[in-house]
Amino acid sequence: MLETESVGGSRNWLLHARYVRGEHAMCLEMAEQLQKQCQNAHRYAHFIKGLVLADAGRYQEALERFHSCIRLQPHDPEPLKQVGKCLFRQGRYQLSLEAYLEADKLTKHPDPDTYCALAECAWNLGDAERGVEWARAAVQAGGGERAGALLAKLLLACDDMQGALNAYDHALSTHACGADTLAAAGALRLRIGDPRRAFQLLGAALAQQPTQHAAALALAAMLLQHKDLDAALARLKAALTAHPTCVAAHTNLGLALMAKKKYIAALTCLQRAVWAAPLSARAAHDLGLTLLMCKRPTSAFCRLAAAAALQPSQPYTVLLIGVALERLGDSRADAAYVRAMALAPEDPLVRLNLAGRHARAGRLTEAVEEAGVTAELLNREEKADGQLASSLASLLALLRDAGVELSQLPSVPDANTPLPIEPTNEVATPDEERLAPDEV
Template identity: 30%
Template sequence: PESESLDLELQLPVFLLSSPAAPELPILERRNWLIHQHYIRKDYETCKAIIKDQLQETNGMCEYAIYVQALILRLEGKIQQSLELFQSCAILNPSNADNLKQVARSLFLLGKHKAAIEFYQEAARLSEKDWEISHNLGVCYSFLKDFKNAEEQLNIALQLNKHDRTFMMLGKVHLLAGDTDKAIEVYKSALGKYQKAFEHLGNALTFDPNNYTAILAAGSMMQTHGDFDVAMNKYRVAACAVPESPPLWNNIGMCFFGKKKYVAAISCLKRAHYLSPFDWKVLYNLGLVHLTMQQYASAFHFLGAAINLNPRMGELYMLLAVALTNLDDVENAIRSYEQAVALDE
């Protein structure tokens, strides 16, 4: 396959000669800010070390430290251990819907769809009108082949947020239920949503022709439909406003890839990587282009780096397996294919 921050402007009094000591944070929360900083930077080893100290200091009673430790374990593929820690969070703070949603998510990843539904339903009682809960309930019901409840929950999710993932899932549910006509209607509705979005982008650009965000979004939609030259014209305008934008250079690189200009694509993607070295999508694209050019060692390097940043995406392991196969490392290629299949189930 989603952190929020609040910026507060603090101003000291002009004639303050001595400032009082900063208020002591409760012992349970003293290192939460530091844990958060290292987690969002993907510095997981340091994060785990701070969490260990925090839990020792609080006798294992710090909810946030346990929560982040569980997130890291899940990223490492240790789903059962992650589940147990999220359950601990739910015991420490049973009124927090996020804790219950994470328990449900872990149960879903373990294939325990009925149990996941129970926790999502409990979370829904605490957090009404939550798109994520309704969408995930629909996904769980679809795995149980309860297509009626799946359709109901996905329609509720669409009322809350017309997300493309929900449109796609609802269409899939109709296909699985054998109702092709309804599936086509859902897909047409999704296309209509994108058409309206494109019209809104056009209006935004009419009022502000140099709006970088709108230009990038419009170019991305054109690029998705294969209009690479038109998208490139949009990106040229954006490049004048924000020449150091990683998403911009990533998209330009993939435009060149679509036009089969692979050397230019690699040049643009490497610029994006220089500007944003921890963006797994850029690394993924670099791996893909190098695979296409049959430069398998370079593809292995970039795909391996992408997997370190996003270890839960099966497609990355599949591409890595292709690179390994061409490097005559059959044993590790098989392992990569197996991991890709396991993540795709």
């Protein structure tokens, strides 16, 4: 075998160069010539042909070429690694794991690529804890950005958020990371409540790759929280340019347009989100909320009912169903309000809406009880929600005007923060008549 290998060995560099340059047709032709000269025993020709077939998606044929390499040189780990890669792309994760383990046994020195592949196989097999061990080994072996980002993702899957943060920080401090890693680290910083660092990381990701839709989405969410609607719209449009079917981008764009009172455009974006993900409860919920704000309770009820069917334990969806039914004059509204309260008994927003429902129905005693529960829940919080405290004060004033004695009314918690400017559920515009309910 050594003799046959040496016959075509002088041309291995040309075979490799053509593969690297993407000249796959010429590469296959040359590999066939070398095999004829060496009686089908040229190991490197088998290897390159397997790489070309794998790049073309012909994984089964590529596996045959790599197995030929293994038969010719059983102690070489590279063909085994390529076998593992082909099996992984076919979704045969257990077999891929076994192939990489065999390659690891043949490798004389720690190989970070093999460890990363083992971690990804373990992740796809549902064994995240074992994957963390392999990812740590890859980091220690010098796996660079790939190993650090993989370790952070696996730690996050194991609910070790601090460990994931440390892994991202280590990767960012020791390597020149790409836009995907920067975006993931920024999104995690945003989740833990560190907006300053998140803004830096997301901005760096977009500076490196302006079409990185994950970073654009996260940065747009931050801008929406700070009421910078124009900048958020620009980021969301950039995200949609890179990923036209992104449901989150369509949804957030629709909500941002709704805040700017561009109702038709907002409904169009939210409808596209529902079309792109018909089984997304969040998309259906947001479309139902917007339809409710546009005085279209019938359409809103249909969307909210679909969202509740997909995610029955979401209290806010059930609460909005109660609001829609109440606007339609349906007696089932009370059941929806009570169901929302049963799903979230400690949520002051749900209890306040239930109190308002009792007050509008003339059940003043029940309204006072629910208002008292709401006041107690708000008092438990370190900082009372200013919007809820203001709404509770308005409800208590209405109950007092209705004849309820002052001694029966609870005290309104003192909100230490100024009232946020939120879009109201009632859309009050000069063109309100043009937003007539679609059921008329």
